[in-house]
Amino acid sequence: MDQQRKTEDTLPCAAPLEGSARRPRNAVATRHAILCAARRRFARDGYDQVGCRDIGAEAGVDAALVNRYFGGKEELFAEVLDAVSQGSVDLLSGDRSQFGRRAAEALFLPERGGDAGLEFVNLAVRSAGSPAAREIVRHHMEQQFLGPFAEWVGGEEAGLRARLAASVLVGVVAMQAMLFAPEGGDTQAQAASERLARLLQSLAD
Amino acid sequence: MDQQRKTEDTLPCAAPLEGSARRPRNAVATRHAILCAARRRFARDGYDQVGCRDIGAEAGVDAALVNRYFGGKEELFAEVLDAVSQGSVDLLSGDRSQFGRRAAEALFLPERGGDAGLEFVNLAVRSAGSPAAREIVRHHMEQQFLGPFAEWVGGEEAGLRARLAASVLVGVVAMQAMLFAPEGGDTQAQAASERLARLLQSLAD
DNA sequence: GCCGCAAGTCAACAACTGATGACAGGTTCA
DNA sequence: TGAACCTGTCATCAGTTGTTGACTTGCGGC
Numbered sequence: 001m002d003q004q005r006k007t008e009d010t011l012p013c014a015a016p017l018e019g020s021a022r023r024p025r026n027a028v029a030t031r032h033a034i035l036c037a038a039r040r041r042f043a044r045d046g047y048d049q050v051g052c053r054d055i056g057a058e059a060g061v062d063a064a065l066v067n068r069y070f071g072g073k074e075e076l077f078a079e080v081l082d083a084v085s086q087g088s089v090d091l092l093s094g095d096r097s098q099f100g101r102r103a104a105e106a107l108f109l110p111e112r113g114g115d116a117g118l119e120f121v122n123l124a125v126r127s128a129g130s131p132a133a134r135e136i137v138r139h140h141m142e143q144q145f146l147g148p149f150a151e152w153v154g155g156e157e158a159g160l161r162a163r164l165a166a167s168v169l170v171g172v173v174a175m176q177a178m179l180f181a182p183e184g185g186d187t188q189a190q191a192a193s194e195r196l197a198r199l200l201q202s203l204a205d
Numbered sequence: 206m207d208q209q210r211k212t213e214d215t216l217p218c219a220a221p222l223e224g225s226a227r228r229p230r231n232a233v234a235t236r237h238a239i240l241c242a243a244r245r246r247f248a249r250d251g252y253d254q255v256g257c258r259d260i261g262a263e264a265g266v267d268a269a270l271v272n273r274y275f276g277g278k279e280e281l282f283a284e285v286l287d288a289v290s291q292g293s294v295d296l297l298s299g300d301r302s303q304f305g306r307r308a309a310e311a312l313f314l315p316e317r318g319g320d321a322g323l324e325f326v327n328l329a330v331r332s333a334g335s336p337a338a339r340e341i342v343r344h345h346m347e348q349q350f351l352g353p354f355a356e357w358v359g360g361e362e363a364g365l366r367a368r369l370a371a372s373v374l375v376g377v378v379a380m381q382a383m384l385f386a387p388e389g390g391d392t393q394a395q396a397a398s399e400r401l402a403r404l405l406q407s408l409a410d
Numbered sequence: 411g412c413c414g415c416a417a418g419t420c421a422a423c424a425a426c427t428g429a430t431g432a433c434a435g436g437t438t439c440a
Numbered sequence: 441t442g443a444a445c446c447t448g449t450c451a452t453c454a455g456t457t458g459t460t461g462a463c464t465t466g467c468g469g470c
Contacts, residue, residue: 025417025466046334048253052458062419067459128383129251129334138383160397163380164404170383171376175368178333178343178375192365199369199404230436230447257428267449272429 023060031069033059038066039080043119046126047077047133078136081123085144090117092152100201101193107172108193118169120145125174141166153204165203172196228265236274238264243271244285248324251331252282252338283341286328290349295322297357305406306398312377313398323374325350330379346371358409370408377401 023030037059041050052073056063070076091103106116115122124141127133150162228235242263246255257278261268275281296308311321320327329346332338355367 023418027417030417048334049336051456053456063458064420064460065418068418073458124383125379126334128379129253129331131254134383138385141383157396157400160393160400164377164397164400167376167380168373168404169376170379171372171374172369174330174333174375174379175372178329178339178346180343188365191362192369195362195365195369195408199373199407202404202407203400228448232447235447256426258426268428269430269450270448273448278428 027069030059030061030065034061034066034069034076035079035083038076039084042077042080042127043084043123044126046129048127048130074132074136077127077133081120081136081140084120084123085140087115088117088120088145089148090115092117092148096152096204097201099204100197100199103169103200104193104197107169107176108189108196118173121166121169121173125170126177161203165200168196168200168203232274235264235266235270239266239271239274239281240284240288243281244289247282247285247332248289248328249331251334253332253335279337279341282332282338286325286341286345289325289328290345292320293322293325293350294353295320297322297353301357301409302406304409305402305404308374308405309398309402312374312381313394313401323378326371326374326378330375330382366408370405373401373405373408 023033034055038050038055041055041058052063052066055066055076059065066073066076070079091099094102102113102116103118105112106114106118120140124137128137146159146162146166149166150159153162153165155161228238239260243255243260246260246263257268257271260271260281264270271278271281275284296304299307307318307321308323310318311323325345329342333342351364351367351371354371355364358367358370360366
C-alpha cells in the first residue's frame with residue numbers, strides 16, 4: 001500500500017529509521033516521523049533531556065526540520081501532548097467499578113493490557129521539571145485530563161476526588177521514574193497492584 | 206554573639222545576602238551560606254533549573270566557590286540532600302495513628318505546623334528530572350526515606366505499604382508543582398486534607 | 411530534457427552551562 | 441613590617457542548546 005501519500009492522521013507511529021536508510025522525500029511522512037520520535041524520546045527522558053538534534057537523529061532527519069515543521073521545540077512538545085492526551089480516554093472507557101484495577105495493572109503489570117491511557121501521565125511527570133514544558137503540561141492536565149476525569153467519576157466532591165486519584169497515579173509513575181523498578185519480582189508487583197487498585201477505587205466510588 | 210566562628214553544624218540557615226553587603230571573610234560561614242542558598246533554590250526550581258551562578262549570587266558569593274568548597278554541583282546537591290533527609294524523621298515522629306493527618310496537613314494546610322519532614326519529598330520531585338540528580342535522589346530515597354519509613358510502619362508488607370504511601374506523597378507534591386495551587390480556597394484544602402489523611406492512614410495501619 | 415519549487419542539509423550564531431587556574435585582597439603570625 | 445597563607449574574584453575555556461538562513465538535492469509538471 002502507498003504509505004507515503006496517506007494523510008498524517010492515519011499514519012502509524014513510525015519506528016526509528018535504522019541504519020543509513022534514506023527517507024524518501026515526503027513532507028507529511030517526515031513531519032509525522034518527527035512527531036513520533038519526539039513522543040518516544042520525551043516519554044523516555046523528559047522535555048529537558050532531549051534535544052532537537054536527538055529527535056532529528058531518531059527520525060532520521062536534520063534537527064532544523066523541527067523548527068521548519070513545528071516552529072520550535074515547545075510547539076512540538078505541545079503537539080505531542082495533544083496527540084498523547086487523546087489516548088487518555090482509555091482510562092475512562094469501560095466499567096467504572098473496574099477503574100482501580102485497570103489503572104493499577106497498567107502501572108504494575110503493564111505486560112497485560114498496555115498502558116490504559118497513562119502515557120500522558122508518564123509524559124507529564126517526566127517533563128514537568130522544565131518551566132517551558134510545565135505550562136503546556138499544566139494546560140493539558142487541567143483541560144484534557146482532570147476535567148474529563150472529574151466529570152466521569154461524578155458524585156460528591158468529584159473534582160477533588162479526581163485530583164487526588166490523579167495525584168496517586170502521578171506519584172506512582174514518578175516513583176517508578178526515580179527508582180528503577182519495584183525491588184520484588186512478580187509477586188510483589190501483583191500485591192502492589194491489588195493494593196493500589198483498592199486505593200484508587202476508593203476514590204472513584 | 207560571635208556567629209562567625211561557630212562550627213558549621215550549629216549555624217542557622219542563612220538568609221540570602223541582601224543589597225550589596227559584603228560578607229566578612231570566613232570559610233565556614235561562606236560554605237554554609239552556599240549550602241543554604243542551594244537548598245532554597247533546588248527546592249524551588251529543581252536541580253537542572255538552578256545554575257552554579259544562581260546559587261553563588263543568592264549566597265552573595267562567586268560561583269567558583271561552589272567548586273572550591275564542594276567539588277562541583279553534583280556534590281553540592283548530594284550534601285543538600287544529606288542535610289534535608291535528616292529532617293525526614295519529623296514525618297515519623299509522634300503518634301502513628303496520626304500519621305495521615307500530619308502528612309496531609311503539611312501538604313494542604315502548611316500554614317499550620319510546617320512541612321513535617323516533607324522537604325525531602327519536595328526536593329526529590331523537583332530534581333528527579335535530571336539524570337545526574339536522579340541517581341543521588343534514588344540513593345537517598347531508598348536509604349534515608351523508604352527504609353526507615355517501612356521499618357516505622359511495620360506489619361504485613363511494610364515495604365510495599367511504605368512505598369505506596371511515599372508514592373502518594375510524591376504524587377501530591379508533584380501535582381502541586383505542575384498546577385500551581387488547588388483551585389478551591391481553604392474549604393477545598395480542608396476537604397482535600399481530610400481525604401488524603403484517610404488515604405494515607407489506611408496505608409499506615 | 412529541463413525548469414521551478416519543495417524538501418532536506420549544513421554551518422554558524424548567540425546564549426548558556428559547569429569547571430579551571432591565574433590573580434587580587436585581606437588576615438595572621440613571626 | 442613583611443612574608444606566608446587563606447579567601448574570594450575574574451576571565452576564560454569547552455561543551456551544549458535552540459534557532460536561523462543560505463545552500464544543495466531531488467521530485468513533478470511542462
